[in-house]
Amino acid sequence: MISFEPTEDQRLMVDSIAQFAKTTLRPRIRELEKARAVPDDVQKTALELGVGLVAVPEAVGGAGLGLLTAVLLEEELAFGDPAAGFALAGPGSLALAVTELGTEAQAREALAPFTDGTPRFGAVAWGEKKALAERAGLSTIAKRDGDTWTLDGEKAYVLNADRAEVFVVLAQVDPSKGFRGLGAFLVPKAAKGLTVAPRSTTLGLDAASFGGLTLEGVKVPEASRLAGGDDFDAALVRFFAKQSLVFAARSVGLSRAAFELTRAYVDERKSFGKPIGHFQAVAFTIADRAMDVDAARGMVWRAAAAWDARDKSDAERGDAPRVDERECLRQSAWAISFAHEAAMRCGDDGVQLHGGAGFMRDYAVEKLMRDAKQLQLCGLTAEHADQLAAAAELGVPIDPALVLPTAETQNAFI
Amino acid sequence: MTIEFSLSKRQIEMRDNVRMLATGVIRPQSLAWDRAGGVPEEFLRNLARLATSMGSSAMRSGLGEEGGKEKKKSSDSMQSNLGTVLATEELSWADGALLLSLPGPGLGGPPVRATGTPEQKERFFGIFKDQDAPLRWGAYALTEPAAGSDVAGIRTSCRKEGREWVLNGRKCYITNGARASWNVVFATIDPSLGRAGHRAFVVEKGTKGFGVGRIEDKMGLRASETAELVFEDCRVPEENLLGGEEKYASKEGFMTAMKTFDNTRPIVASMAIGIGRAAYDYACDFVKRHYVMSRPIPRYAAMAERLARVGRGLDAARTVTWRAAWLADNGHANAKEASMSKALGGQAAIRACIEAIEICGAEGAIAEDHQLLEKWFRDIKVYDIFEGTGQIQRIVISKRLISNLKSF
Numbered sequence: 125m126i127s128f129e130p131t132e133d134q135r136l137m138v139d140s141i142a143q144f145a146k147t148t149l150r151p152r153i154r155e156l157e158k159a160r161a162v163p164d165d166v167q168k169t170a171l172e173l174g175v176g177l178v179a180v181p182e183a184v185g186g187a188g189l190g191l192l193t194a195v196l197l198e199e200e201l202a203f204g205d206p207a208a209g210f211a212l213a214g215p216g217s218l219a220l221a222v223t224e225l226g227t228e229a230q231a232r233e234a235l236a237p238f239t240d241g242t243p244r245f246g247a248v249a250w251g252e253k254k255a256l257a258e259r260a261g262l263s264t265i266a267k268r269d270g271d272t273w274t275l276d277g278e279k280a281y282v283l284n285a286d287r288a289e290v291f292v293v294l295a296q297v298d299p300s301k302g303f304r305g306l307g308a309f310l311v312p313k314a315a316k317g318l319t320v321a322p323r324s325t326t327l328g329l330d331a332a333s334f335g336g337l338t339l340e341g342v343k344v345p346e347a348s349r350l351a352g353g354d355d356f357d358a359a360l361v362r363f364f365a366k367q368s369l370v371f372a373a374r375s376v377g378l379s380r381a382a383f384e385l386t387r388a389y390v391d392e393r394k395s396f397g398k399p400i401g402h403f404q405a406v407a408f409t410i411a412d413r414a415m416d417v418d419a420a421r422g423m424v425w426r427a428a429a430a431w432d433a434r435d436k437s438d439a440e441r442g443d444a445p446r447v448d449e450r451e452c453l454r455q456s457a458w459a460i461s462f463a464h465e466a467a468m469r470c471g472d473d474g475v476q477l478h479g480g481a482g483f484m485r486d487y488a489v490e491k492l493m494r495d496a497k498q499l500q501l502c503g504l505t506a507e508h509a510d511q512l513a514a515a516a517e518l519g520v521p522i523d524p525a526l527v528l529p530t531a532e533t534q535n536a537f538i
Numbered sequence: 539m540t541i542e543f544s545l546s547k548r549q550i551e552m553r554d555n556v557r558m559l560a561t562g563v564i565r566p567q568s569l570a571w572d573r574a575g576g577v578p579e580e581f582l583r584n585l586a587r588l589a590t591s592m593g594s595s596a597m598r599s600g601l602g603e604e605g606g607k608e609k610k611k612s613s614d615s616m617q618s619n620l621g622t623v624l625a626t627e628e629l630s631w632a633d634g635a636l637l638l639s640l641p642g643p644g645l646g647g648p649p650v651r652a653t654g655t656p657e658q659k660e661r662f663f664g665i666f667k668d669q670d671a672p673l674r675w676g677a678y679a680l681t682e683p684a685a686g687s688d689v690a691g692i693r694t695s696c697r698k699e700g701r702e703w704v705l706n707g708r709k710c711y712i713t714n715g716a717r718a719s720w721n722v723v724f725a726t727i728d729p730s731l732g733r734a735g736h737r738a739f740v741v742e743k744g745t746k747g748f749g750v751g752r753i754e755d756k757m758g759l760r761a762s763e764t765a766e767l768v769f770e771d772c773r774v775p776e777e778n779l780l781g782g783e784e785k786y787a788s789k790e791g792f793m794t795a796m797k798t799f800d801n802t803r804p805i806v807a808s809m810a811i812g813i814g815r816a817a818y819d820y821a822c823d824f825v826k827r828h829y830v831m832s833r834p835i836p837r838y839a840a841m842a843e844r845l846a847r848v849g850r851g852l853d854a855a856r857t858v859t860w861r862a863a864w865l866a867d868n869g870h871a872n873a874k875e876a877s878m879s880k881a882l883g884g885q886a887a888i889r890a891c892i893e894a895i896e897i898c899g900a901e902g903a904i905a906e907d908h909q910l911l912e913k914w915f916r917d918i919k920v921y922d923i924f925e926g927t928g929q930i931q932r933i934v935i936s937k938r939l940i941s942n943l944k945s946f
Contacts, residue, residue: 125546126620128861129539129868192541391941404946407936408929414939415858415878422857426543433544444544458850507843514842517849518826 128425134193141197144173145204150381153205153488156331162211167243175201176214177238179370180223184231185239190432191366195373195424202377206495209374210332210502214238216284217367218246221292224363225308225350234290234310247288248367249337250528253278260302260525264339266295266309273309273349275317275342283502285335286323289313292350293339294360303525304357308350317342328494329502357524358449364527365456365512366431368503372460373424375467375499379417382467382474382492386410389478389487400477409473416466423459430455450516457513461506464499471496543860549621553628559588560632565910568633571761572913577639579673586641586669619801619863623808627856630812631819634917635761637809638713642666645713646676646722648801649738653781662740665719677718679709679741679767687930689724690732694769696725696739701776703739705769708751711924715765716750719743722780723769738780747772758916803876803925804862807855807883810921814852814887817894817914821845824898841897848893851886858882874938881931884922891918 130138148166149156156162162170179194180186187193201209210216215238222231238244254263254277264277275295282291291311298305311318321336352359387410390401400406433447471493475482482489500506504527512526545553563585571577629637643650643666650662665674685691694707705725715721720742726735741748751766776783825841859879865872891914898908922928937943 126543126860126864127539128541128864131540134541387939399941401936401940402943402946404933407940407943407946408932410939411881411932411935414874414935415882418861418875418878419854419858419882422861423854425541426853426857429541429543433542443547444542445547445550447544454849455853457846458853461846462850462854510843510846511839513846513849517822517845518842 128422130196134196137193138196138200141173141175141200142203144169145200145208149201149204149208150488153491154485156205156207156211157491158330160330160333162208162213162331164243167213170208170212171214171241171243175209175212176216177219177235179366180215180219180231180235183228184223185235186219186223190428190435191369192425192428192432194370195376195428198370198373199377199380199421199424202374203381204377205331206374206378206381206492206499207329207331209370210283210329213243213245215244215246216288217248218288218290218292220367220370221248221308221363222310222350224359224366225292225352225356226310227351227353230310230347230350237289244289245284245287246290246292247282247284248292248294249279249282249285250294251279251281253280253336259299261299261305262294262296262528264293264295265299266297266307268297268346271346273307273344273346275309275311275339275344277339279337279339281324281334282337284333285320285337286333291337293337303523303528306356306360306524308352308356308360309344310348310350311339311342311344315342315344326498328491328496328498358522360524361453361512361522361527362449364504365453365460368460368509369424369427369431369456371499371503372420372463373428375463375496376417376421376424378492378496378499379413379420379463379467379470382470382489382496383410383413383417385487385489385492386413386470386474386477389481393479406477409477413466413470413473416469420459420463420466423455423462427452427455427459450519450522453522454513454516457504457509457516460504461509461513464496465506467496468493468500545624549624552621552625556625556628556632559585560628563588564632564636568636569909569913571633571635573760575760576763577636577761582639582641582673586673619804619866620860623804623859623863626805627808627812627815630809631816632812633761634809634813634914635759637812638759638762641673641675643676644718645678645802646718646720646740649678649722649780650676650740652801653738653785654740655782657777658740658780662720675714675718677712677714677721679712679715679721679723681709681711683708683710687927690736691729692724692726692736693729694723694725695729696727696737696774698776699773703737703774703776703779705739705741705747705772705774707769709767709769710751711754712765712767714763715767716753716763721767723767725769737786739774740778740780741769741772741774742778745772745774757919758913759920760916799926800873800876801866803880803931804859804866804872806921806925807859807862807879810883810887810918811852811856811859813914813918813921814848814855814883814890817887817891817911817918818845818848818852820911821848821894821897844893844897848886848890851882851889855879855882855886874935877926877931877934880926881922881928881935884918884928887918888922891915 175197177186178189178197179191182188198209215235222234252262256263264279267274275293293309293311295307296305297307317340319338323333323335326334390406391399393400430447430452434449434452474489475493478487478489481487508527515522515526650659682692682694684693696703696705720740723739723741725737727737728735747770749768751768754764756764822845862872862875862879865875895911895915898911
């Protein structure tokens with residue numbers, strides 16, 4: 125069945141997050157930006173709302189509500205402040221990484237500290253400081269000696285690097301296999317040889333923190349390796365697709381925020397004796413961005429619903445048809461690139477229709493425009509998503525190279 | 539309820555049946571019909587029989603063949619807006635002109651259903667019930683030589699004389715207008731009254747003073763009949779005034795025309811998406827089978843990107859279209875969303891048809907077995923024009939978003 129109606133439970137959760145976004149995040153959006161962090165009292169409220177573990181299965185300590193519920197809530201948070209989702213305490217990307225890549229026991233253990241009500245951060249380090257010319261793959265290396273792995277390399281653009289207590293680090297396990305020779309390791313912040321570089325100054329999403337990690341002879345036990353079940357490569361692609369879909373939901377929230385602010389402004393601002401919204405050039409732009417918001421939201425919902433349908437057991441699914449992983453990847457890829465580009469258009473036109481006022485920090489649209497550009501680089505970029513969508517559609521092998529910085533995509537993401 | 543997007547078993551069965559017909563029976567004839575400028579009636583009759591014997595109402599539900607029945611339809615039913623939209627995409631994927639040529643009330647159905655009196659519904663839908671009777675069509679005549687998007691500006695006049703209405707004027711670009719057993723015709727009692735002066739009539743074939751002008755020679759959809767209708771002191775019995783006199787005490791007359799669009803725009807959007815997907819599927823197959831400089835084409839990032847963007851655009855439009863139809867099925871207002879679906883569907887499909895030709899290269903436009911691409915390229919353009927141009931959709935959308943915006 126096709127339906128666009130959330131469940132009663134989802135509606136209640138969405139309402140409570142929307143309320144938090146409206147009364148707390150939006151009024152303090154510039155405060156979060158200046159502080160380059162989420163203040164403690166806001167962290168506390170958000171923790172009580174419990175957004176971070178919504179999609180994590182119950183078996184490993186999460187709420188088990190699925191990716192669809194997660195994207196509904198992420199959109200609302202981002203409507204308040206697109207940076208909030210990145211800067212609120214919680215496991216962040218680590219939650220999906222350990223769920224997809226780890227065993228149930230590994231995921232449960234890694235996520236346990238995040239369920240005790242204290243604000244903690246987790247992080248996933250996939251970006252690389254140094255791009256390789258001589259071979260495909262990552263320059264951070266993991267070498268095995270008996271039951272111990274030694275990690276060496278420099279990771280870059282790690283979200284919440286300076287806040288995290290624990291990392292999932294991606295490294296090259298077998299250099300001869302390129303992007304099919306990668307591994308993932310749980311590394312505590314306290315590990316010897318791990319240093320966190322100072323955070324970067326960014327274009328947007330100021331409340332979020334992006335920084336680097338240096339690993340010099342960092343030793344972790346075999347038990348910390350996340351093997352990705354029987355197919356690490358497929359699990360890694362799933363992780364990137366799902367995580368990027370969460371980021372895409374934030375872009376939907378951003379689009380809606382920029383759209384709503386701009387719609388209100390064109391009603392209010394007068395020139396040539398009437399509201400500027402009464403001129404066709406302005407009104408049609410509003411119509412186009414409204415289509416962007418609706419289409420992006422629908423596509424993100426569809427992709428999230430596809431993953432939830434795929435992840436259901438046969439018993440849970442009942443009569444509903446099985447959803448193929450390729451279809452999930454294709455829908456996700458389409459949704460991700462569309463939502464990010466729509467957000468950029470909404471931010472850009474938001475500033476444009478505000479005119480000179482849009483350039484001033486008295487209005488929120490300039491921040492949303494900067495945030496939109498930065499969001500486009502979080503998780504899979506449009507370039508990655510296009511390659512992934514085409515590969516899924518055409519039935520060519522889905523290689524982890526499709527979701528990592530390679531010659532085909534020519535860019536790195538954060 | 540819950541948010542979900544998987545098709546029900548019935549919907550999957552319908553889709554598979556239509557796809558079978560599309561690939562096995564319809565597509566092989568598509569180019570021949572385009573060149574001949576029509577679909578043979580024998581084929582239409584066989585198709586209707588085949589659809590019935592397959593136990594699928596999808597073929598008949600395309601444009602509301604179920605007549606005057608008003609029972610509540612769940613979204614699972616093929617007669618629901620959502621069911622119609624799903625079936626329409628599949629049929630249009632097979633051949634857009636065929637879909638427009640299917641016998642039945644066509645675009646004339648929705649206004650009769652929405653506004654007709656019980657007697658009128660019985661009379662005008664009744665003629666479609668007998669499957670052994672000759673094929674019959676209904677049609678919808680609104681556009682005039684001097685009034686297209688500006689619906690309120692129609693000039694075809696009507697005046698009451700005794701128990702008859704006398705119509706004078708011309709209608710153009712009317713799909714199936716010449717062969718229709720009846721046309722829903724919009725006229726005005728006084729152009730200075732604007733919308734309040736509009737009246738809708740069901741004009742039956744053979745009515746004195748009603749004639750067919752020229753049959754248009756078109757860029758695409760050449761197998762679909764597009765006619766000019768001429769009214770010269772055409773005398774229409776008062777029983778054929780749609781909804782009866784009391785309907786027109788307010789602005790209802792014009793609203794009849796507009797209400798029709800809320801239901802039909804998502805259907806037209808899915809027609810466009812069907813053709814766009816035909817081109818997209820064709821390009822995907824081409825890319826999978828071809829190698830350039832000893833590398834498979836999918837290895838070329840620029841080619842993959844093009845395909846991804848075409849597929850994505852169609853899917854964005856499809857999602858919005860599903861939502862517009864779902865809103866209507868659940869009794870919610872959907873004028874804005876219906877216009878969004880139409881604006882997105884037309885543009886995404888045009889893009890798809892252009893890109894498919896470019897992806898397949900010279901072969902796309904020339905080689906004998908690739909002429910479907912060339913046909914779709916010609917067929918698709920009008921989907922951003924009829925049933926409200928992309929610009930009109932943006933007017934409809936923006937009026938619902940911007941305060942106190944009456945007109946530009």
